[in-house]
Amino acid sequence: MIMEIAFALLFLKNMPNLTSSSPPVKAIFALNITVAILATFFFVVALLLVVTKLGKNPSGHTRIDSDAPLKNTLATQIFLVPGTFFLALKYAVVSATVALQIQSNESVEVTIGYSYTGSSVSPLVSGASHAQVIAGLSFTAQIAEIIFTLCLTGAVWIHSSHITNNGTGLAQPSRQSKIWNTFILLSILGTGIAAWGLRLDLEESKQVFQSPFSYTTAVRDDQAVRIVYIVFRAVVVFASGSVSIEVLRKWINLKNNGKPGNPERPVLQRFTYVVVPLIWLRDVFIIMSIVMIFVSTDSWIETSREALAFLLIIFGQYANLIIVFMVLWGSWSMGNSLETS
Secondary structure, eight states: OHHHHHHHHHHHHTHHHHHTSOHHHHHHHHHHHHHHHHHHHHHHHHHHHHHHHHHHOTTOBOOSSOSSOBOOSHHHHHHHHHHHHHHHHHHHHHHHHHHHHHHTTOOOOOOGGGTSTTOOSOOSSSSOTTHHHHHHHHHHHHHHHHHHHHHHHHHHHHHHHHHHHHHHOSOSSOHHHHHHHHHHHHHHHHHHHHHHHHTTOTTTHHHHTTSTTHHHHHHHHOHHHHHHHHHHHHHHHHHHHHHHHHHHHHHHHHHHHSOTTOTHHHHHHHHHHHHHHHHHHHHHHHHHHHHHTTOOOTTSOHHHHHHHHHHHHHHHHHHHHHHHHHHHHHHHHHHHHHHHO
16 A cells, blocks of 8 residues: 555656646556555455454364365465555556656657566666666666465465365375475576576666666676576466476366355356466467567567557566456365354
8 A cells, every 4th residue: 555655646747747748658557556556455355364364263164074174265365365455566666667668758668678577679768867766776676576486386286286175075285396396486486586686786776777778788688697587487487387287287276176056166166267378378478578588579560569568568467466356265175164164
């Protein structure tokens, strides 16, 4: 909520400049603000689910027909609460970045640089008075994205595992699943932090923070940063693909081994039918963004750059929001079924 108040004040301060900006810039600013507000709402809901659960039955549930105890939703919330917080933080920071660029009275274009790190397009603001702040914000947004990606992947995995556990009576996640998914989550964190921290070398810090979108510039101009960043994005694609396949396997397991009429089956079915295709489509766009790191768009017409930018921005943002919503909805449904069991 504090973030939204700060951005509201920043919005009011920049209202005259914003109203005179181009329609694409207005759209980007409004989109980022909307995502930040929705993510903050999801964060509050996730916190309320935790408080409600702790107040009712923090120790979990037992059952008499299976050796595997019923799993509650707290493990899912451990991933969801920080995940939604950092999602809100990321787009709040991005909104502030756009607002500061507008306030600088420099010419601002909507380019692919708004949608992914590593665009070969020139920096959006050249010599802006807020260059140092914008550069710092770019690093803040990137670390928020890394932590959110980690938390979202973990939430999808543990949520599907616990639904399967409760629906089949078979202990989930298995030891093998715990080891494997811990490995891929640590891989996301390790490669993400490596790509982020590599550019914070003290010898280059002064140069980095003199230009806006400095993280984007780093990926574009520094080969080491670019390689590690590409590895990070590739790990995200691999990890999310692995988790989505595991969700499918758990849905098949629940369908074949779950008791008829158990309340977990429609929850996991709905989750699988929506989340798995979204993850696969999102991975396609991530791969596209990796490819675009090596493609110069300087010769493209402005409408082509804007079209690709909006495609990557809108789908990426709302795919993440829908996945978060589905995990929240599934967690709430799972909690209700536990209370009635």
